[in-house]
Amino acid sequence: MVSKDEFRAAVGHFATGVTVITTVDDNGQPHSMTANSFTSVCLEPPVVLVCVAHGTNTFGFLEKSGRFGVNILRQEQEELGAYFAKRPEDREDGVEVSYSSGKDGVPYLDNSMVFLGCHVIGTHVYGDHTIFLGEVEEIQQYEAGQPLMFYRSRWYNPSSD
Ligand SMILES: Cc1cc2nc3c(=O)[nH]c(=O)nc-3n(C[C@H](O)[C@H](O)[C@H](O)COP(=O)(O)O)c2cc1C
Numbered sequence: 204m205v206s207k208d209e210f211r212a213a214v215g216h217f218a219t220g221v222t223v224i225t226t227v228d229d230n231g232q233p234h235s236m237t238a239n240s241f242t243s244v245c246l247e248p249p250v251v252l253v254c255v256a257h258g259t260n261t262f263g264f265l266e267k268s269g270r271f272g273v274n275i276l277r278q279e280q281e282e283l284g285a286y287f288a289k290r291p292e293d294r295e296d297g298v299e300v301s302y303s304s305g306k307d308g309v310p311y312l313d314n315s316m317v318f319l320g321c322h323v324i325g326t327h328v329y330g331d332h333t334i335f336l337g338e339v340e341e342i343q344q345y346e347a348g349q350p351l352m353f354y355r356s357r358w359y360n361p362s363s364d
Pocket residue numbers: 221235236237238239240241254255256257258259260261262284287288289290291353
């Protein structure tokens with residue numbers, strides 16, 4: 204039997220980019236969560252997925268709204284990545300967050316590299332996570348840069364090795 208710690212340590216060797224998933228809360232306000240389970244699924248139609256833990260606020264907001272945004276972070280946004288990895292009650296003041304509104308009211312983070320506005324077209328529950336499949340309805344691309352990365356449970360900058 205594979206233990207949770209062993210599994211986490213093993214899959215952590217797969218280096219990823221980092222996204223922030225944006226949704227709206229019950230009051231229609233923007234809500235954000237850091238996620239690296241994002242991947243593209245197919246080109247026609249343009250579909251992506253993200254795996255969301257059932258214990259997160261984002262899970263409930265996504266289930267209700269049926270829409271989400273994927274914001275691909277640049278290296279300079281490490282602070283934002285760390286901020287949105289905390290539960291809202293633990294997010295201290297002092298981090299500047301600026302949102303704009305995409306089509307259908309999906310919020311997006313200003314200054315990320317790419318924003319994908321999606322509507323949920325399918326879900327699959329597995330264990331303590333649900334896989335949300337989203338069809339991409341809107342794309343905004345900003346100035347490219349160095350991507351924020353995550354590797355072995357830490358932020359990772361390949362050019363600083
Ligand atoms: C690099 C990184 C990637 C993460 N990826 C995911 C993810 O793909 N899915 C998920 O449910 N949580 C992920 N998390 C944890 C959430 O960001 C964290 O639970 C957050 O507090 C959820 O916020 P919420 O409860 O306000 O939605 C990740 C955390 C980090 C640091």
